[in-house]
Amino acid sequence: MSDFVRRTTRLERPIGSRLGRLDIELTERCDNDCIHCCINLPAGDREARARELTTAQVEGILDQAAELGCLQVRYTGGEPLLRPDFEELYLHARRLGIKVLIFTNARRITPELADLLARVPPLVTAEVTVYGMHAESYEAVSRVPGSYSQFRRGVDLLLDRGVPFVVKGALLPANRGEVEEFEAWAATIPWMDKPPSYAMTFDLRNRRDDERKNELIRSLRLPPDEAVAMLTRRPEEYRREMTEFAGRFMGPQGDVLFACGAGHGVSVDAYGRAQPCMGVRAPELTVDLIRACAAGGADGGGATLAAALEAFAALRELRATNPEYLRRCARCFLKGLCEQCPAKSWAEHGRLDTPVEYLCAVAHAQARWLGWLGADEYAWEVVDWRARVT
Amino acid sequence: MTSEVTLQTVCVPSEDVVAREIEGEIIIVPLVAGIGDADDELYTLNETGKAIWDRLDGQRSLAAVAAEVAGEFDAPPAAIEADVLGFAAEMAQRGILTAGA
Numbered sequence: 453m454s455d456f457v458r459r460t461t462r463l464e465r466p467i468g469s470r471l472g473r474l475d476i477e478l479t480e481r482c483d484n485d486c487i488h489c490c491i492n493l494p495a496g497d498r499e500a501r502a503r504e505l506t507t508a509q510v511e512g513i514l515d516q517a518a519e520l521g522c523l524q525v526r527y528t529g530g531e532p533l534l535r536p537d538f539e540e541l542y543l544h545a546r547r548l549g550i551k552v553l554i555f556t557n558a559r560r561i562t563p564e565l566a567d568l569l570a571r572v573p574p575l576v577t578a579e580v581t582v583y584g585m586h587a588e589s590y591e592a593v594s595r596v597p598g599s600y601s602q603f604r605r606g607v608d609l610l611l612d613r614g615v616p617f618v619v620k621g622a623l624l625p626a627n628r629g630e631v632e633e634f635e636a637w638a639a640t641i642p643w644m645d646k647p648p649s650y651a652m653t654f655d656l657r658n659r660r661d662d663e664r665k666n667e668l669i670r671s672l673r674l675p676p677d678e679a680v681a682m683l684t685r686r687p688e689e690y691r692r693e694m695t696e697f698a699g700r701f702m703g704p705q706g707d708v709l710f711a712c713g714a715g716h717g718v719s720v721d722a723y724g725r726a727q728p729c730m731g732v733r734a735p736e737l738t739v740d741l742i743r744a745c746a747a748g749g750a751d752g753g754g755a756t757l758a759a760a761l762e763a764f765a766a767l768r769e770l771r772a773t774n775p776e777y778l779r780r781c782a783r784c785f786l787k788g789l790c791e792q793c794p795a796k797s798w799a800e801h802g803r804l805d806t807p808v809e810y811l812c813a814v815a816h817a818q819a820r821w822l823g824w825l826g827a828d829e830y831a832w833e834v835v836d837w838r839a840r841v842t
Numbered sequence: 843m844t845s846e847v848t849l850q851t852v853c854v855p856s857e858d859v860v861a862r863e864i865e866g867e868i869i870i871v872p873l874v875a876g877i878g879d880a881d882d883e884l885y886t887l888n889e890t891g892k893a894i895w896d897r898l899d900g901q902r903s904l905a906a907v908a909a910e911v912a913g914e915f916d917a918p919p920a921a922i923e924a925d926v927l928g929f930a931a932e933m934a935q936r937g938i939l940t941a942g943a
Contacts, residue, residue, distance in 0.1 A: 573875050
């Protein structure tokens, strides 16, 4: 390579880029009906489909993103491949010089799409979620007969065309006995450079739209001690990673609500509402990119992506007021290890600053396994936490 | 392709890449497979590379490009010509530039 050119693979946040991350949820509809899903609507939901962003609207958002220096978009859902215009949207992003991360169940990977992804590569490794290693287990989760064979066919097409992808699991009762089989298969995928990750502390319905489904999701969550057993299957590796992580990211964060990356990127839902992240759907925190709104419009329509970014940057100033949060979460050194965040709080409780007991229990179980906490201690009571995590 | 690039060659960015300028930086994003050595490779240019790239418009010869760049950087023309040739040859070999007559 000459002195004039530098090769790089990590430019999601290039120098000067104003928009470091863009996620677009192309649809909430999915061809699976997974028992644990926090967002999916039926594939044939006409009302949802009618409300979805049009092709031109998605392309307009991508155009704005390119102007803001965005180098990567994540297409997710629902199942993004349900969109009949997926290829068009994919190519639009790629022709703008934007890399495309695809989250999919792979069921709708056709030979034609696999050929396209081979010819015009997404430049980011796609991510395929796996719900089981056999039709019985997979379809006990997806609740769609025939979905397993379609998933396998899709994955085989990606392999055959050399389209890079990794797999990740959703750990559920029907497939918990298949972990070793799943990991052995995953290790044969050329782009898997580490064991697959798992979802196991499932989010409640992001839109707080289905309490019956929430009851089901709660029942599917791995109990905290079993979650720890799963996380610590490679104990030395886990301990090393957590110790390193603790030194960099852990510690009480006071009453600051958004201590994460919110405000550095934009997530756009299927209907054109910009959110600080894919999980934050509290209406008061979202910005409508399509219809006129207070954040300032573009061409008489909704707000611009730039306006949404500005609005989200202000979230860093938001403070918790819930006394229970202030007593516990604000003083808890497990912040970072714990998945508690405004999005999860809102999904569980309808407000941004309420402790999520399940997540608290999982974090405490991890900390006890690591020896950072005694059996009867709570992390918010510990003063000398730095000494414990080193 | 490399051997075809001379100072008389006229080059233009290939349609197989997308060149983006973000806050003054040129970032070259492959559009089709086979440009980079890895699946997810992008390219950035340094100041001199950008000065060369900005002049590869399908009109100027590499000799003309070199003369302009030498003027801009107040550098010996012969050295700049060698740099421009090396740059263009490498980029053409990777399919990032199309080398014409």
